Amino acid sequence: MEYVVNKLDKTLLIELYKNLLKPRMIEEKMLVLLRQGKISKWFSGIGQEAISVGITMAMDKEEYILPMHRNLGVFTTRKIPLYRLFSQWQGKATGFTKGRDRSFHFGTQQYKIVGMISHLGPQLGVADGIALASRLKNKNSVTAVFTGEGGTSEGDFHEALNIASVWQLPVLFCIENNGYGLSTPTSEQYNCKDLADRGLGYGMESHIINGNNILEVYTKVSEIAKSVRENSRPVLIEFKTFRMRGHEEASGTKYVPDELMNEWGKKDPILNYEDFLKQKGFINDEDIHALKESITHEIEEHLKVTFDEEDIIPNETDELNDLFQDFKYQEVKYNTETNEIRFIDAISESLKQSMELYNDLVIIGQDIAEYGGAFKITEGFVEQFGKDRVRNTPICESGIVETAMGLSIAGMKSVVEMQFADFVSSGFNPIVNYLAKSHYRWGQNADVVIRMPCGGGVGAGPFHSQTNEAWFTKTPGLKVVYPAFPYDAKGLLATAINDPNPVLFFEHKALYRSIRQEVPEDYYTLPFGKASTIKRGTQVTVISFGATVHWALETLDKNPSVSADLIDLRTLQPLDTETIYASVKKTGKVIILQEDSLFGGISSDISALIMENCFEFLDAPVKRVASIETPIPFASQLEQQYLPKNRFENALLELLAF
Numbered sequence: 001m002e003y004v005v006n007k008l009d010k011t012l013l014i015e016l017y018k019n020l021l022k023p024r025m026i027e028e029k030m031l032v033l034l035r036q037g038k039i040s041k042w043f044s045g046i047g048q049e050a051i052s053v054g055i056t057m058a059m060d061k062e063e064y065i066l067p068m069h070r071n072l073g074v075f076t077t078r079k080i081p082l083y084r085l086f087s088q089w090q091g092k093a094t095g096f097t098k099g100r101d102r103s104f105h106f107g108t109q110q111y112k113i114v115g116m117i118s119h120l121g122p123q124l125g126v127a128d129g130i131a132l133a134s135r136l137k138n139k140n141s142v143t144a145v146f147t148g149e150g151g152t153s154e155g156d157f158h159e160a161l162n163i164a165s166v167w168q169l170p171v172l173f174c175i176e177n178n179g180y181g182l183s184t185p186t187s188e189q190y191n192c193k194d195l196a197d198r199g200l201g202y203g204m205e206s207h208i209i210n211g212n213n214i215l216e217v218y219t220k221v222s223e224i225a226k227s228v229r230e231n232s233r234p235v236l237i238e239f240k241t242f243r244m245r246g247h248e249e250a251s252g253t254k255y256v257p258d259e260l261m262n263e264w265g266k267k268d269p270i271l272n273y274e275d276f277l278k279q280k281g282f283i284n285d286e287d288i289h290a291l292k293e294s295i296t297h298e299i300e301e302h303l304k305v306t307f308d309e310e311d312i313i314p315n316e317t318d319e320l321n322d323l324f325q326d327f328k329y330q331e332v333k334y335n336t337e338t339n340e341i342r343f344i345d346a347i348s349e350s351l352k353q354s355m356e357l358y359n360d361l362v363i364i365g366q367d368i369a370e371y372g373g374a375f376k377i378t379e380g381f382v383e384q385f386g387k388d389r390v391r392n393t394p395i396c397e398s399g400i401v402e403t404a405m406g407l408s409i410a411g412m413k414s415v416v417e418m419q420f421a422d423f424v425s426s427g428f429n430p431i432v433n434y435l436a437k438s439h440y441r442w443g444q445n446a447d448v449v450i451r452m453p454c455g456g457g458v459g460a461g462p463f464h465s466q467t468n469e470a471w472f473t474k475t476p477g478l479k480v481v482y483p484a485f486p487y488d489a490k491g492l493l494a495t496a497i498n499d500p501n502p503v504l505f506f507e508h509k510a511l512y513r514s515i516r517q518e519v520p521e522d523y524y525t526l527p528f529g530k531a532s533t534i535k536r537g538t539q540v541t542v543i544s545f546g547a548t549v550h551w552a553l554e555t556l557d558k559n560p561s562v563s564a565d566l567i568d569l570r571t572l573q574p575l576d577t578e579t580i581y582a583s584v585k586k587t588g589k590v591i592i593l594q595e596d597s598l599f600g601g602i603s604s605d606i607s608a609l610i611m612e613n614c615f616e617f618l619d620a621p622v623k624r625v626a627s628i629e630t631p632i633p634f635a636s637q638l639e640q641q642y643l644p645k646n647r648f649e650n651a652l653l654e655l656l657a658f
Contacts, residue, residue, distance in 0.1 A: 001272045003215045010282050016214050017277055018291060019053040020270050023072040025295050026082070029303075030089070034249055039089050043103060045070030047212070047244035050269035051176055053077050054217030055144055058225050064130045064409070066114045066123045066145040069104045070176070070243075074146075078111045082302035092309045097441050098322075099312045106442040107409075114409060115442070120147065121156025122430045124173065125399040128160050129406015129414075131169035135232060136362070136388055136412070142225045144172040150181025152195055159399030164234035165202040166394060171234045172224065176211065178243040179264075183255040199236035211239030212269040242267070323477055324501045325445035329527050332494070334520035341519050344512035346486035347451075348377045350493040351415065353523040355385050358413055361497065364391045364400055365417030365451075374419050375453060375512060397427030401450070405434055408447040413497065421454035421506065422466045435502040436477030446502040449493075455508035455547055455595060456627075456643055461634035467546065467595045472504045473572045473602050479528060480573040482506040484549035486517040488570055491526030498525065508547045515550065529574035533583070537563030540656060541583040543606060544593040545569040551645045552593055555652060562656065572602055580606065581614055588619035591655050593648055598626035620658035625651045 005013070027046055033039045045052065052073030059065060067074040075085060088095030089103060096106035107114040114130075116123050127145035134141045151157060152175060164171045175195050179186060192198070199206030207224065210216050217239065224235055242264035246252045253261065277283040341349070355361055363378060369392040372379025381390045393400045397418065404414040418424050424431070435446035456465040472478050481496055481503060483489040489507065496503040534549070535542075535556060542564050544552045549568045556564055565583040569576065584590050590610055592603040607622040625644045633639055640646060 001210075001213055001267060001276075003213065003273070003276045004219070005215065005280075006219060008215070008219070013277065013282055016053065016057065016218060017273060017283065019057065019073065019077045020049050020214060020273060021291065022076045022295050023049050023052070024270055025292065026072060026076065026299060029299055031249065041103060041248055041250075043069040043248045044243075044245035045072055047264065047268060048176060048178060048241045049073045050214040050217050050273075051174070051211045051239045051241060054214050055172075055174060055221050058218055058221040059142065059144055062112060063141045064112045064114060064127070064143045066116070066127050066143070067104065068116050068120075068146045068148060068176070070178075071104070071146055074113060075104075075111075078113060080108070080111055080113075082298060083305040086303055086306040087309060090306050091312065092306060093312050094306075094309060101441045107444055108442070109409075109444070114444075117433055117437075119429055119433055120151040121154035121160075122398070122402045122405075122434050123147075124156055124160035125163065125402025125430070126406040126409065126434070127171050127173075128163050128167075128169055128399065129403040129408070130410045131164065131171045131406070132167065132362075132403060133407050133410030133412050134170060136360075140229045140232075142170050142172060142228050144174055144225075146174045146176060148181060149175060149177040149179075149186055149195060150184065150189055152198070153181075153189060156398055156402065159394070159396035160402070161198070161202045161204060161234065161236065162394055162396065163399050163403060165204050167391075168233050170228045170232045172221070172228065173234060173236045175236070175238045176241055177238055178241045179260075180243055180247070180256070182247040182251065194238060196236055196238040202236075204234055204236050206236040206238070208238050208240065211241030212267045212272070214269055214273050322443070323440050324479075325439050327499050327501060329495065330498070330525065331527070332523060332525045334522035334524040336521045338518040338520050340516050341486055342513050343486045343489055343507075343515045344375060344377060346490040346517075346519050347493060347507060348379075349519070350490040351378065352381065352384070354494055354497040355381070355389065357523065358497070360411070361413040361415065362389050362391065362407060363415045363417065364393050364404065366393055366395060366419045368392060368417050373417060375509070378417070397423055398430055401427040401430040401448070402434065404448040404450075405430065405438070405446055409444060413447045415449045415451060415497065417451045418453065420464045421452035421468055422463050424450070424452065424468065424471075428471070431472070431478070431502070431504075432475045436475050439501070440477055445500045447500045449496045449503045449505055452504055452506045453509050454506050455510055456632050456639055457510040457547065459634060459636055459639060460509075462631040465632040465639075467506070467508075469504070469506055469572055470596055470601050473605070477502065478573060479503045479571070480506070481528065481571045482545045483570055484508075484511070484544075484546055484568050486515060486519045488526060488532065488568075490519055491524050492528070492570065494523060495525045495528060499528070506546065510547055511550070526570075528571045529576050530570065531576035531579040532568045532570055533565060533579065534568055535564055535566035537565055538587055539563040540589040540591060540652070541565045541567065541580070541587045542591055542593065542652070543567045543569065543580060543603075545572065546595060548593045548595050548644075551648060555649045558649070559653075562652070575606070577609060577613070580610065584610055584614045585617045588617055589655055589658070590618070591623040591625060591652055593644060594624070594626045595643065596626060597629050598624060599629060601626055620655055623651055623655045
């Protein structure tokens with residue numbers, strides 16, 4: 001292996017060697033502990049250390065790195081105390097996830113490292129968000145994100161590269177091409193000579209670097225990073241290397257030909273570099289022995305700290321409290337007169353006033369800039385706030401949600417507009433696996449609001465009419481808001497943006513221009529978890545949300561003899577069970593109306609909660625009314641049959657007659 005020193009001094013050359021040696025020795029110790037049953041799993045980076053170490057040393061300490069599960073060298077080069085890493089792998093409290101996740105599935109703001117999730121791809125888009133924040137803050141910093149050659153087959157990879165290229169974000173996309181995705185060789189992963197060639201398709205500069213040559217990695221990445229800081233743009237870098245051990249230790253390497261293992265074994269990044277330093281007289285055997293003794297002592301000393309630490313004692317309160325970042329609701333009251341405005345105007349006003357309140361708030365989504373969005377909610381926003389803060393996106397829901405997560409990691413707020421709530425399925429993974437779990441796993445909040453235009457009654461058919469709130473109400477770590485009136489929509493959206501946790505904000509399309517209400521001109525907030533009792537009565541409790549509230553109102557107006565409590569839930573997570581239970585205990589009968597199809601909807605959970613907590617007060621079984629068990633159809637007569645609006649009256653009267 002050829003090493004070119006150029007202007008690197010002896011101190012730096014030896015520092016590179018130390019940083020290479022440390023993760024190798026830690027790994028060798030971990031493999032011993034794995035065989036002893038003292039750790040549960042290990043993903044080895046042996047043979048790939050030069051990439052982690054070289055990139056990390058080329059980055060500034062305040063620049064974010066998003067590594068993978070073979071990048072121990074990133075963590076050690078950033079000088080994380082070893083006992084914290086050992087405790088992380090042991091599931092101890094002084095680890096970074098308090099025993100809630102394993103191995104390298106964690107991040108740390110202190111060391112500007114954002115760890116992976118098992119789905120691999122989402123961290124690429126997260127890097128886009130961090131890089132976007134650095135541009136918006138004029139920081140001239142670089143973000144480096146790792147992936148393997150297997151991960152480049154995921155859609156997230158392509159979405160992230162496209163976003164970064166379109167927005168010219170300062171991201172280094174670092175591909176560790178180590179020959180295999182678990183057992184699948186590169187010949188079955190992609191059909192091009194070099195993965196770096198993919199940069200051409202995105203108008204992106206790309207490079208190929210020998211990933212086993214520490215001086216080449218450090219020198220070239222340093223040059224690229226310096227250039228990107230001066231001229232913001234993404235760069236795709238393919239590092240040629242090899243995985244000398246299994247995908248994880250239990251996998252073994254039987255699927256790898258012996259001659260291939262032998263060939264790459266001769267290219268070991270540490271042994272080759274060590275020989276080079278010795279030949280140049282920069283280091284000798286005594287120096288190497290002393291260094292290894294020092295690292296061994298450090299490993300053993302920190303392992304003792306971890307082994308001596310008590311095991312975690314489960315505490316349910318702690319688990320539940322760590323699901324969300326603490327948010328103390330601040331009531332903001334209004335002082336001015338009201339105007340009669342539409343539901344859609346209330347959403348637009350709330351967004352605009354929040355943009356005025358928070359200079360670091362960014363709105364992102366398809367066609368939301370000059371065009372004003374599919375429903376014209378952000379019309380005129382570009383003129384007031386500029387295109388940096390009101391950003392059109394490519395059609396890539398997953399990448400945009402991930403970008404929003406990256407903005408949050410970098411300390412900024414964002415509102416994502418799903419053009420239609422149906423399209424969220426293309427961004428489902430980062431919502432339920434990244435946004436929802438991050439604070440619980442390692443204390444990183446997701447300060448993201450996702451606006452969800454939803455609902456039927458407008459003849460939009462199966463792909464533009466779903467009310468899919470149940471996908472998210474059952475996912476711990478997400479808040480779900482679903483207003484029915486302009487007043488509530490404006491105040492609740494303001495609170496959603498204030499809240500540093502992920503919020504799914506459902507807006508029924510059929511209400512946008514059909515419902516009007518007196519709404520304060522001022523900015524104001526409304527609390528989550530507080531239902532609104534619109535009508536009060538004694539015979540029955542009607543529970544609903546969104547457009548169904550208006551259907552229930554129409555039915556009750558048509559039947560003035562029915563004395564009902566009509567509860568508009570307003571938020572589904574958190575859910576106001578106190579108001580529900582109090583009403584049920586008063587009336588003794590309950591009917592729940594939802595627009596979603598019946599099975600698996602939130603009405604099922606509300607019914608179960610009532611049965612478990614108010615059974616002795618019930619005079620009849622809890623009644624649920626919902627759409628039929630099909631996708632929502634297009635033709636108006638079929639849509640009317642699908643929706644529960646016309647079935648609700650009969651169900652209500654049947655319940656009263658029970």
